[in-house]
Amino acid sequence: MKNSKEYSKKLQNFYRSLKQKSKKVEKSVYDEPVDAMVYAIVSERLTEKQARIAIRRFNDYFVDTNDLRVSRPEEIVELLGLNTEAAKNIALSLGSALRAVFYKYNAVSLAALKKMGKRPAKKILEKLDGLTVFVVDYCMLTALAAHAIPLTAAMIDYLKGNELVHPDSSRDEIEGFLARQISIDRAYEFYALLRHESETARHRKKAKKILRKKSSPGDSLLRTKVQKAKK
Numbered sequence: 001m002k003n004s005k006e007y008s009k010k011l012q013n014f015y016r017s018l019k020q021k022s023k024k025v026e027k028s029v030y031d032e033p034v035d036a037m038v039y040a041i042v043s044e045r046l047t048e049k050q051a052r053i054a055i056r057r058f059n060d061y062f063v064d065t066n067d068l069r070v071s072r073p074e075e076i077v078e079l080l081g082l083n084t085e086a087a088k089n090i091a092l093s094l095g096s097a098l099r100a101v102f103y104k105y106n107a108v109s110l111a112a113l114k115k116m117g118k119r120p121a122k123k124i125l126e127k128l129d130g131l132t133v134f135v136v137d138y139c140m141l142t143a144l145a146a147h148a149i150p151l152t153a154a155m156i157d158y159l160k161g162n163e164l165v166h167p168d169s170s171r172d173e174i175e176g177f178l179a180r181q182i183s184i185d186r187a188y189e190f191y192a193l194l195r196h197e198s199e200t201a202r203h204r205k206k207a208k209k210i211l212r213k214k215s216s217p218g219d220s221l222l223r224t225k226v227q228k229a230k231k
Contacts, residue, residue, distance in 0.1 A: 001173045002166045011164050011181050018193040025189045033110035033143035034065055034101060040138035041093050041130065044152055045086040047199050054080050065108045069098035097130030104128070110143075118146045133171065141191065147184040149191050151175065158198035 001007065030036040038058075043051035057079045062068045068076075076091035077083065102108050104124075113121040121144055125136045133151075140146035156174060159165045165174050182190045 001169050001177045004177060007163075007165055007177070008181055011178075014162070014164055015182070015190060015193070018197060019189075022193055022196070025192045027188045027192075028142050030139075030143040033113050033139050034098075034108055036139045036143040037097060037101075037110065037125075037131065037135060038065065038068070038094065040135040040150070041097060042080075042090055043138075044132060044134045045090055046080075046082075047203075048195065050080075050082075057081075065098065066102075068094065069102060069108055071095075093130040093132075095130070097128060097135075100129040110139075113144060118144055122146070137175075141187060147179060147187060149175065149178045149182060149187050151178075152195065152198070154198045154202050155194055158194070158201055 028036075028039075030039075039051065039055055042054050046054065058068060061075075061079055062071065073088065073091035073095060076094060077087045080087045080090060098108055101110060105112060110125075113124060118140065122136060122140055125131055125139055135150075137148040137150040140148040141150060151171065151174065156171065159174060160167050160169070165177060169177070178190070
């Protein structure tokens with residue numbers, strides 16, 4: 001990545017500031033990699049809060065992961081509670097990924113990956129239908145104890161927008177840069193803090209846009225006229 005030394009200092013300062021103002025991060029660890037896969041597919045396109053709610057609904061509604069595998073996309077969308085393109089993509093990705101796992105292992109389980117090296121395990125994940133780079137990285141980090149930092153689109157936008165990485169950097173370049181800056185024992189903490197910060201920042205931007213729309217010049221003029229009329 002261009003100017004990596006300059007961005008390295010910025011990133012380390014940013015990381016320290018996040019740790020100082022945030023509560024201690026509790027690491028998510030999955031005994032069954034397929035559970036990590038399901039959460040990652042859901043959470044990549046939603047906020048963490050929305051994803052946690054969705055997973056709770058899945059656990060209450062479906063008997064097990066195999067039941068989720070054979071469910072209709074419409075059921076999943078309804079449980080997500082969002083009639084959006086993102087929800088539809090999540091439903092389709094879940095179906096594709098879980099079917100791919102079942103066809104490969106004749107079971108909805110990726111436990112076999114824990115018995116092999118991290119590189120071959122990653123290659124298997126990368127070849128499964130429905131799995132993005134984020135999903136693979138999340139599985140590697142939380143279920144296979146690998147050195148990975150999953151990045152959502154919002155996280156990448158935040159890094160670039162706040163000049164913590166070079167604006168022309170590709171995802172691969174950013175991931176490589178972060179892996180060199182953040183050690184394996186801090187990878188999940190950094191991921192969690194950055195994700196929370198990026199989602200908070202995006203929420204603030206949306207709130208400001210809504211306020212600007214509500215506070216248009218026409219609205220201000222109308223309020224002034226009403227106030228004069230009351231006098």
